[in-house]
Amino acid sequence: MKAYVFPGQGAQFSGMGQDLYEASSQAKAMFEQANEILGFDITRIMFEGSADELKQTKVTQPAIFLHSTILATVLGDEFSPDMVAGHSLGEFSALVANQALQFEDGLKLVSQRAQAMQKACELQPSTMAAVLGLEDGQVEEVCAQTDGIVVAANYNCPGQLVISGEVDAINIACEALKEAGARRALVLPVGGAFHSPLMEPAREELAQAIDQTNFANPICPIYQNVSTTAVTDPAEIQTNLVAQLTAPVKWTQSIKQMMADGATQFIEVGPGNVLQGLVKKVDRQMGTAKAAL
Known part of the structure; x- marks a missing residue:
């Protein structure tokens, strides 16, 4: 069974999507439609922009979304x-x-999500940190014992967990995690505490937008970050999508469940190859590939 996986923030690079634009008239039309919807020339920034331009929240999230969805679309029957x-x-x-x-x-939802998250970041100094070399339970215990807001945010693969919260709480937790034996506990260059309670203002804003958007029955199940299990019900998909902003990304658990449900190959669709690496950390023998025209 083929499992297709789609990357998140951090996978962007200058020149992303340009090969699609030049190779497919359908892709070109979708990119130009995106410029109109967003109200600015995102294709110029994707193809020619600097790393700093691509790091702008209003650019990063739509850019990665566009690269992934347009590639999946132009693959046509190959995307199964x-x-x-x-x-x-x-x-x-x-x-x-x-x-x-x-x-x-x-x-539209991705653009609204990016702007809502940016506003939430500006309300309170907050950040995230990558923790390597500890069991998930050890990291969770340190977070629970640390004063202030600090939570497990991204369960990326065994031995790699990202924590999220207030700046002071993150710094204190990082020291405690090193003392507990973490190989690394490194503050990340991000502007806010994603997937933590500090994203509550963004969650409320996104909930309204999602509530006003039509969701259809999908052609195959999605394993969502919040639930980690196969979901096909549109109402449940919407609920999980809203909850995702303040809840952890349970990627390790999702990949394990997909494998348990019969996945035999994971194909990454979009910029970068981070997700293939994370799948291999869960099961070295699992087949992985990169989607390409």
């Missing part, structure tokens, strides 16, 4: 998923790819 999943932002790409969401609706 038995199941899909997306890492954080990638969940929106996965929902367009499995036809639960229309492309235009998905792009």
Whole structure:
């Protein structure tokens, strides 16, 4: 069974999507439609922009979404998923790819999500940190014992967990995690505490937008970050999508469940190859590939 997986924030690079634009008239039309929907020339930034331009929140999330969804679309009959999943932002790409969401609706939601998250970040100094070399339970215990808001945010693969919260709480937790034996506990260059209670203002804003968007029955199940199990019910998909902003990304658990449900190959759709690496950390023998025209 083929499992298609879609990357999240951090996978962007200058020149992303340009090969699609030049190779496919359908891709070109979708990119130009995206410029109109967003109200600015995102294709110029994707193809020619600097790393700093691509790091702008209003650019990063739509850019990754566009690269992934347009590639899945122009693959045509080659794109034949038995199941899909997306890492954080990638969940929106996965929902367009499995036809639960229309492309235009998905792009609008991703743009609104990015702006809502940016506003939430500006309300309170907050950040995230990567923790390597500890069991999940050890990291969770340190977070629970640390004063202030600090929570497990991304369960990326065994031995790699990202924590999220207030700046001071993150710094204190990082020291405690090193003392507990972490190989690394490194503060990340991000502007906010994604997938933590500090994203509550963004969650409320996104909930309204998702509530006003039409979701259809998908062509295959999605394994969502919040639930980690196969979901096909549109109402449940919407609920999980809203909850995702303040809840952890349970990627390790999702991949393990997809394997348990029969996945024999994981194909990454979009920029970068991070997700293939994470799958291999869960099961070294699992087949992985990169989607390409």
